[in-house]
Amino acid sequence: MGLEDLKEAAGRRAVDFVRSGMRVGLGTGSTARYAILEIGRRIAAGELANIVGVATSVESESLARECGIAIETLDARPLDLAIDGADEIAPHLDLVKGAGAALLREKLVALAAREFVVVADHTKLVGRLGEKRAVPVEIVRFGFESTLRRLAAFGAPELRRQNDAPVVTDNGNLIADLRFSTGDPAGLAGELKLTAGVVETGFFLGMAARALVAFPAEVRELRR
Incomplete structure (x- = not known):
């Protein structure tokens, strides 16, 4: 599997945690994009209904609308779930995020969600934050x-x-x-x-409940 295939596998797997009627935080970036696309596919197929999204960027909002996902503001109602990618994932699921320049809204959305699920490919795993990325x-x-x-x-x-x-x-x-x-x-x-x-930093510390990390043979679920 190529890197893009791994991103898609992780993003699609995260949508298994989405239930009809949920209000979902929609992340920004190449892996979170696949989660948005999969939510849209399941809505179109009748597998999900009454999903409302809160986007972390103008780009994600535009994609969500194209996929038929209703959009609300963050302040409208509490979030059931937020799905987003990461640039680095350290042990205990501490993260560095912000490669897509959406870190402020990403953090606000993640903090507002009852559960924050991270999606990534295995190359994002590190022994300590700052190992690979600024x-x-x-x-x-x-x-x-x-x-x-x-x-x-x-x-x-x-x-x-x-x-x-x-x-x-x-x-x-x-x-x-x-x-x-x-x-x-x-x-x-x-x-x-x-x-x-x-204004804000890309450190997301103690926030993620679980991470879905794609390896060539499987998507593994990691918990804090």
């Missing part, structure tokens, strides 16, 4: 260069760019990818949140 940090535009200088106290921040321009989130903010070496992500997350100019 942690994304959402920062405000105003004075962003001074914010980057403050972030340098914690590692090596780099402003995320695309097509020679800074990446702008759906919230109108910027993303700094911070390479770090500390073995204390909880401590680092707390310090980052106290840094002027920082």
